[in-house]
Amino acid sequence: MRHGISITHTPTDRDRLTAIVGDRNIAQKYVWRARIVLLSADGLGTHAIMGEAGVSKTAVWRWQERYSQEGVEGLLRDKTRPARIPPLGLVVVDCVVALTQGDPPGETTH
Template identity: 30%
Template sequence: MRVATTITLSESDKQILEKNASSRSVSIRLSERSKIALLSAKGLENKEIAQRLNIPPNKVGKWRNRFAEGGIGSISKDKPRGANHGG
């Protein structure tokens, strides 16, 4: 059984994520990703976060890991799709 990546937030990151999670002016995707990061930082498991947000656990794991690797900037935008994303 794999252990979920630990997320630690700075106070400024937490404020930005909370704003994104509750804002109606950001995309639904960014709001959802912000909620994943916030709940991850509280120590919840991917399965529990998935149940709370009604999304697949693998989606939670993807965004949890991406946030752990790259911080707030890494959840703001999607990575390009496919092999020929540069033109």
């Protein structure tokens, strides 16, 4: 269990977070993130936030930390992740290009 986590924000940030929660045209993931921060600022513990927001403990910790580091803007963007499939190497690319530019093998026509 983490101790000593205290989220404080300015009235401007609270207004922005409240607007995000109340906006019906915004993605739900942003609403959940804003609710986590608002509940944290209201002094609720991790387990209470988990119950209210319906998220895991690690999600609560993640968004508390992101807000403390980057503010409201950090909640409104996703971190970039590396591609799941690594790109082909130059040797493979050169081989494929050479095969497509040459004549077909054997008696194939397509």
